Amino acid sequence: MPDLSAVKAALKAQEIETPSWGYGNSGTRFKVFAQPGVPRDPFEKLDDAAQVHAATGVAPLVSLHIPWDRVDDYAALAVHAKERGLRLGAINSNTFQDDAYRLGSVAHPDPRVRRKAVDHLLECVDIMDETGSRDLKLWFADGTNYPGQDDMTARQERLAEGLSEVYARLGADQRMVLEYKLFEPAFYATDVPDWGTSYAHCLRLGPKAKVVVDTGHHAPGTNIEFIVAFLLREGKLGAFDFNSRFYADDDLMVGAADPFQLFRILHEVAKNGGFEKERQVAFMLDQCHNIEAKIPAVIRSVMNVQEATAKALLVDLDALRAAQRAGDVLGANAVLMDAYNTDVRPLLREVREEQGLHPDPLAAYAATGWQDHVAATRVGGTQAGWGA
Ligand code: PSV
Numbered sequence: 001m002p003d004l005s006a007v008k009a010a011l012k013a014q015e016i017e018t019p020s021w022g023y024g025n026s027g028t029r030f031k032v033f034a035q036p037g038v039p040r041d042p043f044e045k046l047d048d049a050a051q052v053h054a055a056t057g058v059a060p061l062v063s064l065h066i067p068w069d070r071v072d073d074y075a076a077l078a079v080h081a082k083e084r085g086l087r088l089g090a091i092n093s094n095t096f097q098d099d100a101y102r103l104g105s106v107a108h109p110d111p112r113v114r115r116k117a118v119d120h121l122l123e124c125v126d127i128m129d130e131t132g133s134r135d136l137k138l139w140f141a142d143g144t145n146y147p148g149q150d151d152m153t154a155r156q157e158r159l160a161e162g163l164s165e166v167y168a169r170l171g172a173d174q175r176m177v178l179e180y181k182l183f184e185p186a187f188y189a190t191d192v193p194d195w196g197t198s199y200a201h202c203l204r205l206g207p208k209a210k211v212v213v214d215t216g217h218h219a220p221g222t223n224i225e226f227i228v229a230f231l232l233r234e235g236k237l238g239a240f241d242f243n244s245r246f247y248a249d250d251d252l253m254v255g256a257a258d259p260f261q262l263f264r265i266l267h268e269v270a271k272n273g274g275f276e277k278e279r280q281v282a283f284m285l286d287q288c289h290n291i292e293a294k295i296p297a298v299i300r301s302v303m304n305v306q307e308a309t310a311k312a313l314l315v316d317l318d319a320l321r322a323a324q325r326a327g328d329v330l331g332a333n334a335v336l337m338d339a340y341n342t343d344v345r346p347l348l349r350e351v352r353e354e355q356g357l358h359p360d361p362l363a364a365y366a367a368t369g370w371q372d373h374v375a376a377t378r379v380g381g382t383q384a385g386w387g388a
């Protein structure tokens with residue numbers, strides 16, 4: 001059986017990164033629903049993220065999205081974070097919300113548009129220098145809608161060229177993490193549609209380039225845990241963008257649609273050493289809370305990741321391997337299911353109490369009265385950036 005004190009130590013050491021845009025108003029392309037008290041600027045987004053960290057104890061990092069989180073003084077933003085026990089996490093680039101990018105950004109046929117896109121990515125690295133962020137997170141909406149619209153091979157070439165210019169600009173401790181997505185907004189051919197394409201580009205770029213697995217970016221039925229296991233084995237898993245989906249890129253709370261899938265993914269992470277700090281796998285959320293209260297939704301998401309992590313850490317690996325070696329199909333499956341079916345909520349309550357936290361993060365947050373406070377004091381909150 002796994003050593004319980006080691007499991008607890010791993011749970012206490014876990015760091016889950018929350019997205020600044022999860023705290024702002026968001027919606028679908030049909031409607032953005034405004035909620036009372038949402039942050040009006042990136043400083044206030046950090047104030048909300050601090051509530052999540054205070055309640056859970058495991059969410060000290062916040063990802064920023066540029067230009068949604070553009071400020072005059074990024075060093076001041078980093079100080080604001082530090083004063084609240086937070087650190088600024090990945091800088092997410094945005095090469096998809098400008099008229100110039102109608103036919104793509106780094107893979108655009110026009111070199112002037114490619115220049116603009118690469119300049120934005122370089123600006124993001126400048127921002128990383130100021131915020132102390134380690135990761136530049138890249139997601140490209142690039143692709144085509146119609147067969148024949150552009151040359152797919154030429155687009156790969158342009159993409160590679162842009163990426164290598166940005167890679168060369170990275171500092172010694174900085175990384176570039178490249179996200180893939182099957183479709184949307186491109187509906188025929190996306191330029192980075194799958195992990196293999198991202199992996200191939202990262203491999204050519206070098207050790208500072210790694211793949212991001214956004215759990216909402218695959219075809220239905222894709223075995224995401226296989227991808228995770230493969231990338232970990234190759235040392236190329238850079239980060240997760242956690243969220244859950246029923247149909248496409250739904251960006252719902254992680255663990256809401258398919259907690260068993262989340263467990264299977266985190267089992268591969270646990271088994272392959274992905275929770276070890278030296279492996280530098282970032283556990284980020286990439287979600288939008290369109291109809292539910294935002295801060296409690298982020299807290300719930302963090303708790304869902306913690307619960308799946310606890311179950312993954314409880315897998316009896318010795319018993320699992322013994323059953324696998326013996327070819328005991330049902331026995332091996334039973335070991336995994338035993339861990340998955342364990343109610344880890346009492347364990348997590350214990351862990352939180354040992355950390356001096358309230359055992360129930362949602363109750364702890366409700367008791368702060370923060371929601372009433374921000375609803376009364378913040379007028380005219382901003383939109384996250386989606387669904388305008
Ligand atoms: C694209 O769908 C994506 O997953 C990328 O990570 C973007 O930066 C993010 O969504 C914004 O929510």
Ligand code: MN
Nearest residue numbers: 179214241286
């Ligand atoms: Mn994402």
Ligand code: MN
Nearest residue numbers: 214216217249
């Ligand atoms: Mn997405």
